[in-house]
Amino acid sequence: MDELSTLDEAFSRLVYDKAARERLRRRDWTGLGESTRHALSRIDLDELDRLGSAVRRGIETGDLGGLGVRPGFPRTLASLAARGGEEAVLDGFVASAQLREVDGIGRRAGVSVAEAFHDWVRGELQEDPAALCVLQHELAGIVLKALVHSAVPGFQIRTPLIRATERGHLCVLDAVRPLRDAEDKPEQPFVHTSAGGRYVSGRLSLPVVAVLLGASRSPPSWSESTLAGTTPEWRELARRQLSDRGLL
Amino acid sequence: MDMPWAGRTVVGFDPQTGAPAGKVANFLQRYGAGFSYLMFSFQPRGPAALEADLYLPAYERLVGLVPPGTPLVFHQTTLNLAAAHAYDRSAVYRFTNALHARFGFQWVVEDIGIWSQRGVPMPYPLPPFLTEEGLARTIANVREAREQLAAPLHIEFPGFSDGFMVIVGELDAYDYFRRLAEGAEVDVTLDVGHLMSYRWLRGYRGRELFGGLERLPLDRCRELHLSGCAISRDKFLDLHHGVLLDEQLELCELLLECCPRLTGVTYEDPAYSQEGDLVPKAQPNVHRLRRLVEQWMS
Numbered sequence: 001m002d003e004l005s006t007l008d009e010a011f012s013r014l015v016y017d018k019a020a021r022e023r024l025r026r027r028d029w030t031g032l033g034e035s036t037r038h039a040l041s042r043i044d045l046d047e048l049d050r051l052g053s054a055v056r057r058g059i060e061t062g063d064l065g066g067l068g069v070r071p072g073f074p075r076t077l078a079s080l081a082a083r084g085g086e087e088a089v090l091d092g093f094v095a096s097a098q099l100r101e102v103d104g105i106g107r108r109a110g111v112s113v114a115e116a117f118h119d120w121v122r123g124e125l126q127e128d129p130a131a132l133c134v135l136q137h138e139l140a141g142i143v144l145k146a147l148v149h150s151a152v153p154g155f156q157i158r159t160p161l162i163r164a165t166e167r168g169h170l171c172v173l174d175a176v177r178p179l180r181d182a183e184d185k186p187e188q189p190f191v192h193t194s195a196g197g198r199y200v201s202g203r204l205s206l207p208v209v210a211v212l213l214g215a216s217r218s219p220p221s222w223s224e225s226t227l228a229g230t231t232p233e234w235r236e237l238a239r240r241q242l243s244d245r246g247l248l
Numbered sequence: 249m250d251m252p253w254a255g256r257t258v259v260g261f262d263p264q265t266g267a268p269a270g271k272v273a274n275f276l277q278r279y280g281a282g283f284s285y286l287m288f289s290f291q292p293r294g295p296a297a298l299e300a301d302l303y304l305p306a307y308e309r310l311v312g313l314v315p316p317g318t319p320l321v322f323h324q325t326t327l328n329l330a331a332a333h334a335y336d337r338s339a340v341y342r343f344t345n346a347l348h349a350r351f352g353f354q355w356v357v358e359d360i361g362i363w364s365q366r367g368v369p370m371p372y373p374l375p376p377f378l379t380e381e382g383l384a385r386t387i388a389n390v391r392e393a394r395e396q397l398a399a400p401l402h403i404e405f406p407g408f409s410d411g412f413m414v415i416v417g418e419l420d421a422y423d424y425f426r427r428l429a430e431g432a433e434v435d436v437t438l439d440v441g442h443l444m445s446y447r448w449l450r451g452y453r454g455r456e457l458f459g460g461l462e463r464l465p466l467d468r469c470r471e472l473h474l475s476g477c478a479i480s481r482d483k484f485l486d487l488h489h490g491v492l493l494d495e496q497l498e499l500c501e502l503l504l505e506c507c508p509r510l511t512g513v514t515y516e517d518p519a520y521s522q523e524g525d526l527v528p529k530a531q532p533n534v535h536r537l538r539r540l541v542e543q544w545m546s
Contacts, residue, residue: 005332012366039416047412100367102368108339149296
């Protein structure tokens with residue numbers, strides 16, 4: 001790594017990582033070379049703290065990069081805060097590797113803040129299926145609501161649980177348990193859709209969900225087998241009804 | 249004019265309809281013909297992609313509020329020219345060039361600063377790394393942008409009071425900016441308040457705020473910016489609140505004399521009422537500025 005990259009990496013840590021700022025305040029230069037130390041030697045630590053706090057607040061509210069943690073994940077945030085304090089949760093996320101995957105500029109060079117938060121929390125909540133289930137639903141809700149207003153989002157959607165359809169996007173989850181992956185078949189299907197300028201969510205039967213998934217660009221294998229148990233007349237009727245409601 | 253899409257302020261675009269807010273329309277209809285050109289700034293439309301089609305209808309409505317043929321200038325905020333990390337600007341170039349194809353901008357301008365750090369926008373653009381390596385990288389970034397943008401690129405001297413004074417490196421900012429402009433071979437915009445904020449930060453007061461101008465790339469200066477500033481509790485504040493300081497006009501007058509290739513003077517972010525009237529506090533020095541510029545033009 002050249003000198004500038006090393007300096008930029010150190011600067012990034014200072015902006016995003018409260019612990020790094022605290023180390024600098026203690027004049028702990030561990031791991032930093034002479035030129036980096038020199039470049040950072042006159043930095044105003046109080047201003048740096050203010051900047052770090054403002055960045056964390058902006059990511060929390062969505063003012064910086066959009067799709068903020070607080071509006072998008074109220075239940076997940078409360079659940080995590082009960083374990084270690086809300087501030088620590090937000091500090092942890094802002095300092096995480098997952099936040100480095102974000103593109104909040106609109107270039108589609110990375111994921112949304114919401115998906116990065118989901119990815120970070122998923123690791124933190126591995127032993128809590130109920131909380132993981134809430135997390136999946138909150139991610140689907142905030143992303144698909146955003147897509148109602150911005151059909152061409154400025155971020156990538158990497159989670160395979162959110163699927164592109166002809167008219168928008170679709171996310172099929174389970175109402176009571178987290179899905180393992182995009183092939184996992186829900187027992188109590190719950191759908192989030194963004195289509196035709198509307199966000200709609202709610203429970204549907206498995207065959208109806210299979211019809212919806214059939215219109216997506218990457219349906220799971222179980223949707224076809226589910227539809228195999230229905231008649232062509234029923235499928236046609238289901239498609240028509242879903243279409244009438246703007247969901248297909 | 250800064251034109252955000254958020255609902256918090258009434259200046260900007262309505263995020264639902266894309267229409268310029270009523271007070272913006274009132275102001276431009278009232279005063280638009282009195283300005284030689286219109287500069288408007290890019291602000292993200294929520295989580296929308298940098299796609300010209302998503303912005304063009306709103307920008308067309310804005311431009312429709314000034315007399316036909318009014319020259320246009322676009323203030324970018326996503327070129328992020330002082331970024332030291334890898335930052336792919338191809339989407340920014342495509343977007344800006346598509347807008348330029350429609351509007352024929354006189355130039356595109358952006359403050360030399362760190363507008364986003366590794367994908368996350370900063371609350372305010374941070375000053376560039378004032379180091380030799382930082383300067384070399386920024387020269388390369390500006391050269392690339394100059395080559396990729398269809399409209400002429402002007403780089404703007406950064407602010408040193410906007411929010412957070414996190415300064416990395418020890419180069420003098422005036423020297424840095426001159427070397428940057430020369431190294432990248434671009435024209436520049438000098439923001440009067442930004443210059444004063446840097447001198448203030450370095451401890452200068454009174455007439456000394458106007459010192460050191462010879463270290464700036466005056467022969468490359470095509471545009472001056474003046475936005476509302478204030479001095480409070482020994483801090484220089486670049487508030488963009490529309491009210492110009494007497495000292496800004498003094499420095500502006502000096503710069504008008506010593507920038508031989510100057511093309512325009514921009515009054516940034518005017519403050520006006522819902523009816524579009526300039527607020528009373530702003531009026532005296534805006535009128536003084538207008539007289540200064542008219543004198544210079546004559």
